[in-house]
Amino acid sequence: MKKHFLITAGPTHEPLDPVRYLTNRSSGKMGYALAGAAAHEGHRVTLISGPCELDVPTGVDFIPVETAAEMYEAVKRYIGKSDIAIFAAAVADYRPAHVPDQKIKKTGDTLTIEFIKNPDILGSAREVFGYQGTLIGFAAETENVEKNARVKLQKKGCDFVVANDVSRKDIGFDSSENEVALIFAEHTEPLPKADKYQLSLDIIERALAI
Template identity: 75%
Template sequence: MKKHFLITAGPTREAIDPVRYLTNRSSGKMGYALAGAAAHEGHRVTLISGPCDLDVPEGVDFLPVESAKEMYDAVEHYISKTDIAIFAAAVADYRPASVPEQKIKKEADSLTLELVKNPDILGSARKKFAFTGTLVGFAAETENALTNARSKLVRKHCDLIVANDVSRSDIGFDSSENEVTLVYPDHELKLPKENKYQLALDIIEKSLEINALRQ
């Protein structure tokens, strides 16, 4: 049976002033690979993406966003219509508390930015959006990857967390390859280092297996 996937991808940009922003190193490659893999397998895909220099996979419903708040609003709108939600985007945890209308001039020797917390998209899926489908999150970690991923799985009521060590230069951000561990509630499954499209096919397959068990 074909399913409807919601997939988030890429970084977000949080404005500092009209010409500057805070962002991160996410290229969006993993999220776009997931969207392409799901579409290739015949599933309907809604891809909500932050700014990326990537081609949108064929057959995908594409919604571009910029900030974490825009991504939050888009997910809130679309998630109830989907069966499986995979949150692969690297969403900024914080944003500037205020954004001036004009460019900040270089005057003082130092500048202090006050940051406030962004809404938690993955953490809102169950509690605020009342999503009852299969929920998959990503944990991009630089230390204690599996411990942090398992904590995230429990705190955010996920069915699966995809954990990867982004401190390694050969995988993760900007790379076409990745090596991940799938963290389930009762076990873990390490996937070998592969190109991101092949890993995406594996993650889509595992997500469908979980979804079938929920029926």
């Protein structure tokens, strides 16, 4: 049976002023690979993506966003129509409390900017959006990878979490390959290092089995 996937991908850009923004090293490759793989398998895909320099996979419904707040609103709008939601985007946890209308000029030797917390998109899926479908989160960690991913699994109500160590130089950010572990409530399933498209097929297979 064919399913409707909602997939988030890429980083977010949080404006500091009209010419600068805060972001992270996510290339979006994992999320786009997931979207392409799901579409290739004949599923309907809604891809909500932050700014990426990637070609949109053929056959997906593409929703471009820039900030975490915009991604939150897009997910809120579309998640109820999906059977399986995969949150692969690297969303900024914080944004500047105030964004000036003009460029911040260089004045003193230091600059202090106040940040406020962005809405928790994955954490809102169950409790705020009332999502009842299969929910999969990603945990990009630099230490205690499995432990931190398992905390996310429990706090966010995920069916499983895809965990990977982004401190490694050979996988993860900017790489076409990754090595992940699927964290379920009762067990952990490591997936060997492979290209992101093959890993996407494995993740989609596990999601469909739930």
